[in-house]
Amino acid sequence: MGTRRPNPSTPLSLGEAWTPKSLFDPLLGVPQMSAKEWREWTTREIDVMRANGHLGVEAVHDALLRECGTDRSTRSIESQASRCHVSLRVQQVCPECGVVGVRLNRQSGLCPKCTELMHLNEELAFNEVLQAEREEKADDADVAAIRRERDRMRQRNSRLCRKYGLKSRRDRRDDK
Incomplete structure (x- = not known):
């Protein structure tokens, strides 16, 4: 029995034995990688x-x-x-928290946890806006006090006009 060759297309002489140095790739025209070039993975x-x-x-x-x-x-x-046993499958990564392999929301582009946190922050911001609007809105007691003061002044002006025969506010407007 003769020596065994790894590749039948390897150009070896009839009497030449196979050695790592005799490896040659005829298709590429370059020597194949020898055992010396191989490196362990660190x-x-x-x-x-x-x-x-x-x-x-x-x-x-x-x-x-x-x-x-x-x-x-x-x-x-x-x-x-x-x-x-390392997977090289491309998986989605949440841009907010960096979690790998979860399904991202199509609209927000975030993982479920970050999406819910985003919605919570939106609701908190809207709540602050509502609180500010509520504080700006006049209180019913304040409105009632202002209305009473206005009614008091109207009544006082009306009495003065009747007592001294002066023109009322409506009559003065009509004259113009």
């Missing part, structure tokens, strides 16, 4: 993958490059995520 890289997994593979790739300085392929990230 715990930091796995932590970054877990923290950014909800944003998708591309976001994890960018985060690994930015935070760890490692340029992992998307296939490598997908494989490692599968091994570590």
Whole structure:
């Protein structure tokens, strides 16, 4: 029996044995990755993958490059995520509180908790407006006191006009 080749299209001589150095990809024209180039995943890289997994593979790739300085392929990230049981499914994130994986309200764009807090704040603001309007509105007792004072003055003016034969307010208006 002869030596076993990993890829039948690999150009090896008849007597040449397979070694990692003899790996060559004829389609791309470059050597395939050798065992020396392969790197273990660090715990930091796995932590970054877990923290950014909800944003998708591309976001994890960018985060690994930015935070760890490692340029992992998307296939490598997908494989490692599968091994570590990390979901790379893109999930929704609440822009207010940052909770991941909840359904966002279509109108507000927030999670249910933040939506309810927003509605509560709106009601509190409306309540403050109503309280201010109520305070500005005159009290019934104040209105009654002003009306009594006005009636008293009208009666006094009417008596003066009758007693001294002066023109009333209505008569003065008609003369003009």
